[in-house]
Amino acid sequence: MADEPHFLKEQDRKALEVERRSETEATLEPLQLGQRVRAIRLSQNLTLEEASKRTGLARSTLSKIENEQISPTFTAVTKLVHGLGIDIPQLFAQPRSGAKPAGRRDITRSGEGKPHPTPTYEHELLNTSLTQKKMVPFRTRVHTRTFDEFTDWIRHDGEEFLYVLSGSLLFYTEFYEPVELFEGDSAYYDCTMGHALVSTSEVDAEVLWVTA
Missing domain, CATH: 2.60.120.10 (Jelly Rolls)
Structure with a gap:
């Protein structure tokens, strides 16, 4: 049984490790969820009041999230995703600066x-x-x-x-x-x-x- 996952270790895992080593730490940015929420809201030309109506979250709650004063609950994240019309990955990650789609x-x-x-x-x-x-x-x-x-x-x-x-x-x-x-x-x-x-x-x- 111990040798079953070998098909995962050789080609794909080694290639993945090489790819990870080639990425420098400079390409990694700490998660700043509040800034992401604000950036998405502003990209849609929404005021806090308008975003509040779309998401069902209080204006004060949205403001605290954007200013990193509170961390959103799972329920709040769900409301943000549905209200802003985005997918969850868009909320938690954004393409690296200058990154080009590989088209794979x-x-x-x-x-x-x-x-x-x-x-x-x-x-x-x-x-x-x-x-x-x-x-x-x-x-x-x-x-x-x-x-x-x-x-x-x-x-x-x-x-x-x-x-x-x-x-x-x-x-x-x-x-x-x-x-x-x-x-x-x-x-x-x-x-x-x-x-x-x-x-x-x-x-x-x-x-x-x-x-x-």
């Missing part, structure tokens, strides 16, 4: 991913024609039915997002009690922590994994 794109048609079977999982690697990806997406059918089928924890570098596409499964992690996940459930976790999946539905569960 890759499409994988249904069933046309690169197969990567293992003793416990049947992986389908997606968007494999792109190199130096910052994320590695793959679809997996979980064959295992008991934790005893694993010889060791699966662990590798990075963080991982898991989304259950169909069926149900037990999600085992090294430092937590197993939790059963059902279709539509998701998890985000540090994958240096041991983890493993076991199908609990009549048919093998299918999941979407994205590793960063």
